[in-house]
Structures are given as C-alpha cells and as structure tokens.
Amino acid sequence: MKNRASLSSKNRYQNLLGGMSPQTFLRDYWQKKPLLVRAAISGFGGALTRQSLLDLCQRDDLESRFVSRQSNAWKLEHGPFRKSEIKRWKQSWTVLVQSVNLVLPEGDELLRAFNFIPYARLDDLMVSYATDGAGVGAHVDNYDVFLLQGSGTRRWRIGKQEDHRFIPDQPLRILQNFVAQEEHVLESGDMLYLPPQWAHDGIAEASASGDCMTWSIGFRAPPAQELADQFLSFLQDNLQLEGRYRDPDLSLQKHPAEIGNQMVEQVEQMLSGIRWKKSLIREFLGRMLTEPKPQVVFDPPQKPMSLNKFRAAVQTKVLQLDPRTQLLFSGQNFYLNGEHEVVPPSARAAIRQLADQRHLPPSKEIAEETAAILHCWYTDGFVNLVMRR
Ligand code: SIN
Numbered sequence: 147m148k149n150r151a152s153l154s155s156k157n158r159y160q161n162l163l164g165g166m167s168p169q170t171f172l173r174d175y176w177q178k179k180p181l182l183v184r185a186a187i188s189g190f191g192g193a194l195t196r197q198s199l200l201d202l203c204q205r206d207d208l209e210s211r212f213v214s215r216q217s218n219a220w221k222l223e224h225g226p227f228r229k230s231e232i233k234r235w236k237q238s239w240t241v242l243v244q245s246v247n248l249v250l251p252e253g254d255e256l257l258r259a260f261n262f263i264p265y266a267r268l269d270d271l272m273v274s275y276a277t278d279g280a281g282v283g284a285h286v287d288n289y290d291v292f293l294l295q296g297s298g299t300r301r302w303r304i305g306k307q308e309d310h311r312f313i314p315d316q317p318l319r320i321l322q323n324f325v326a327q328e329e330h331v332l333e334s335g336d337m338l339y340l341p342p343q344w345a346h347d348g349i350a351e352a353s354a355s356g357d358c359m360t361w362s363i364g365f366r367a368p369p370a371q372e373l374a375d376q377f378l379s380f381l382q383d384n385l386q387l388e389g390r391y392r393d394p395d396l397s398l399q400k401h402p403a404e405i406g407n408q409m410v411e412q413v414e415q416m417l418s419g420i421r422w423k424k425s426l427i428r429e430f431l432g433r434m435l436t437e438p439k440p441q442v443v444f445d446p447p448q449k450p451m452s453l454n455k456f457r458a459a460v461q462t463k464v465l466q467l468d469p470r471t472q473l474l475f476s477g478q479n480f481y482l483n484g485e486h487e488v489v490p491p492s493a494r495a496a497i498r499q500l501a502d503q504r505h506l507p508p509s510k511e512i513a514e515e516t517a518a519i520l521h522c523w524y525t526d527g528f529v530n531l532v533m534r535r
C-alpha cells in the first residue's frame with residue numbers, strides 16, 4: 147500500500163461505492179442485492195503482508211481459523227496457532243483472522259470509511275489469506291459483507307438460492323447444492339457487496355500480484371433471541387420491584403397441595419410490574435453495542451501526563467480513539483466501552499465529533515470540561531495522542 151500515505155482519507159475512499167451516492171446505495175442495494183465496485187480503493191494492496199497476517203494468527207487476543215480441504219473432507223482449526231503448526235500448512239489452505247481493526251489502525255480507518263452505515267451496525271474487519279486455488283467453500287452468511295480484495299486475485303461466484311442445506315458431517319456449513327448466478331474476478335482494490343443470505347464461493351487465483359488476501363467488512367445483525375437473552379440479563383440488574391406477596395384474605399383450601407388461582411393471579415399482577423421504557427432500551431443498546439469484545443484489554447499509558455500537560459498536548463496533537471474503543475451516543479447519552487458516560491452540555495459537541503470521526507484535530511479551544519473527560523479516557527488507554535493521522 148505504497149501510495150496510501152500521500153492520499154488523504156477522504157480521497158482514498160472517494161470511489162468506495164463506485165461513484166454512487168450512499169443514499170442510492172442504501173436505497174437500491176443495502177440488504178437487497180449485490181454490488182460490484184471496480185477499483186473501490188485504487189492502489190489497495192492491504193496494509194498487511196502474508197507474513198504479518200500469519201503473525202496475527204499466533205496472537206491469543208484475536209480469533210483466527212485455519213481451513214483446508216482434501217477432496218470432499220473439510221478441516222477447520224481454531225487459533226491461536228504456533229509457528230511450528232503454521233510451517234506444516236501445505237498446499238491448499240486459508241487462514242482467517244477476525245477483528246483486525248482492533249490491532250491495525252489502517253484497519254480501523256478502513257472500517258470507518260463505511261460510515262454511511264451506522265457504527266452500531268458495524269462488526270469487524272476480517273482478513274483472510276488463501277493459497278492458490280483455496281477457499282472456504284460455498285456458504286451463506288447471516289450478515290451483510292463488503293469483500294474487498296487486498297493483494298492478489300479471487301474469483302467470486304455468487305447466487306441467491308433458497309436451498310441452504312449444507313453437506314452433513316463437515317466442520318463448516320458448506321452448501322450441498324450451490325448454483326452460481328454470477329461470477330466476478332476481483333483484483334486488488336475491487337470490492338463486492340453481498341447482502342445477507344446470498345450464497346458465495348471465493349477461490350484464490352494465481353496472479354502476478356501474488357498472494358490472495360481478502361478483507362471482509364462485516365456487520366452485525368443480532369437475532370431476536372440473542373437480543374432478548376442479553377436484555378433479560380440487563381433487566382435483571384436494572385429492575386427494582388416493590389411489594390411482597392401477601393394474602394390476608396386467605397381462605398381454607400380443600401387441597402393444601404394445590405397452587406390456588408388467587409396465588410397465580412397475584413403473582414401475575416406483581417410481575418406485570420416488569421415493564422420498560424424506551425430510555426431503558428436506549429441504555430441497554432448503548433452499553434451492549436459498546437461492550438468491547440471479550441479478548442480486548444486496554445493499555446493505559448505507564449506514566450500518564452497530568453491534566454495540565456494533557457491540555458497543552460491537545461493543542462498540538464491529534465487525539466484519537468484507540469482502535470479498540472467503542473464510543474456511541476444516543477441523544478444526550480454517551481456510551482463508552484460498555485459504560486454510560488456523563489458528558490456535560492459544554493463537552494457534548496466535541497465528544498460527538500470524536501465519536502463520529504474517531505479523532506479530534508489539534509485544538510487551542512478545547513473546553514475545560516471536555517479536556518477533563520478526555521484526560522480520564524486517556525489515562526484509561528481509551529484515547530491516544532498522536533502527532534498526526
Ligand atoms: C474469505 O475471505 O475467504 C471468506 C470471506 C467470506 O466468505 O465471507
């Protein structure tokens with residue numbers, strides 16, 4: 147990715163949708179039909195080499211998978227992988243690393259280039275490396291994905307089919323009867339958008355530009371059951387019901403072993419106090435959506451600067467959210483890494499800007515209260531000061 151540094155972020159991503167406006171994309175394609183964009187990011191080779199991806203799949207703070215196939219038998223292994231294991235990977239194989247955006251600033255920046263979709267819908271950036279002829283098989287995903295070709299070439303065959311039965315007894319859900327309707331060969335910088343439930347099969351092809359690496363920008367669309375499970379556990383911590391069971395009018399029961407109707411009705415009445423307002427749903431969403439992935443650990447600065455020094459530093463340095471930090475807001479409510487943050491009115495505009503753009507340019511006019519909040523986040527390792535982006 148040699149010429150990336152010379153391009154501003156805005157220019158680098160200006161053709162991300164092939165000249166189409168985000169409004170048109172949302173209206174005609176998002177969750178509806180695939181879109182192929184040639185040279186979505188011109189000169190994109192990906193900021194990762196094969197070796198750096200192989201280094202990432204050895205880390206225990208990232209999820210990684212190894213997939214290979216021998217005739218009709220698929221093999222799936224979960225990382226982290228040891229160097230000695232990697233050395234044994236021969237012939238046709240793929241390695242896939244999730245959440246690369248958490249450890250690679252360029253990855254976070256790429257993910258945020260898709261900000262025509264709310265961050266609340268963003269999941270992560272997965273990067274895969276495949277040897278010539280390899281792929282993870284024909285499958286469907288439950289979420290939208292932008293498949294951006296890094297280095298090398300990949301042939302994608304895609305189709306919309308009702309038959310989602312998969313080959314039995316395999317570690318991966320490979321479609322039994324995949325029928326391709328379209329075929330696209332993607333070169334570096336080309337991108338294919340797929341809505342959920344579109345069958346796809348991507349095969350790495352030998353090319354002059356070398357190893358096949360695919361960058362997948364994935365979205366989250368939680369199933370209702372998962373939302374309900376999480377909400378119920380949130381509710382448990384946030385529910386306070388008054389009163390206690392009472393029965394001063396208790397009459398003699400014929401069967402002492404019987405759970406009487408009166409009891410059932412009273413408990414029904416008591417439990418009908420389990421209600422929630424929109425504000426509680428907002429709180430639940432804010433906390434849930436900003437909850438860092440389980441493996442995330444922040445690195446606070448070892449010798450954090452004092453508030454005064456920090457105030458001076460933000461005048462000349464860029465303040466940026468750590469790639470692992472999740473900051474979202476809803477109205478006047480701000481959520482940071484799973485917590486509700488109290489942000490006074492004077493600081494809200496700046497914190498909203500930070501949430502949207504994930505950085506704040508150097509500023510001489512930063513309000514006192516804003517600086518105090520940011521200083522706290524800086525000492526926790528949630529934001530970093532850098533010379534320039
Ligand atoms: C890959 O990168 O090999 C697979 C990506 C996908 O199918 O979602």
Ligand code: CO
Nearest residue numbers: 285286287346
């Ligand atoms: Co897929």
